[in-house]
Amino acid sequence: MTERYKPNTTVACVIHCQGKFLLVEECINGETKFNQPAGHLEANESLIDACAREITEETGLELTPQALVGIYQFSASADLAFIRYTFCSELATQQYATPRDNVITDTHWLSLTEIKALGNKLRSPLVLKSIEDYLQQIEKKLPPQHTPLTLLNVDYF
Template sequence: MSNRWNPSVTVAAVIERDGRYLLVEEETPEGLRLNNPAGHLEPGESPLEGCVREALEETTHRFTPTHLLGVYLSRFQRQRPGEAAQDITYLRFAYTGELGETVAGRVLDTGILRTLWLTPDEVRASQDRHRSPLVLRCMEDHLRGQRHPLDAVYTDPSVFQP
């Protein structure tokens, strides 16, 4: 029997306004970290839908994607005392777009302490606190104008069926 490799699929919103990028400060097993509004893709949703949902959950704001920023692959290794080492590969679909209004009554998702608007230099200077190296890579790709059409990622209707 062979072991099949199963990367963790994540989605991220890369949001810029007035020269600043929206990040979230979140509690992680490694301590407080900075990340894009991001999370795991859930069953029955497209990457685009997952990104909209995660942005809302982690910022309390509506998010309208306008472009696929890119598809990224990264690897993370975690070793907790007394536990087997974890070797996780993340496949990230990152979208950029417009941040909309706050949804009344929404609160930040569990583990999200606050949102922050940081300049590119502040994001670069905080690399040691990033949840993933993809936080910086996505910002740099956005700054250099990388954009792909939303339909570059196709979701077959079978995904939405039970």
């Protein structure tokens, strides 16, 4: 019998303000990588609560996700896979972000062009994909621009 497929459940947040996106910088296996504020779902935590917690830990900002951009399945290797729930928050003004998590070395407000230029310094292809999906959804300007959070069942068992 083959081992059951058990992807990691993760959350991330596209944080946008005035044409720029907030990315976190981290050192992974000695390499600098860039990502949205993101992390793993913890026991007895809703996806929305997990995202808000990760935003606070990695940026110091107290934000609640406003909508769901998408749900992504990604395999980093044969034995490492993820189901990533990517949310979004739109800010009126850029806020100074100070990471509380020691793994995060810095934060950056970057344009789409600057993010594309990072290339393989992005933690995964989902960083750019979720930003492009976010932008495509807001460019359509058709309600709902993003999936409302009410889609997610947050009842605890």
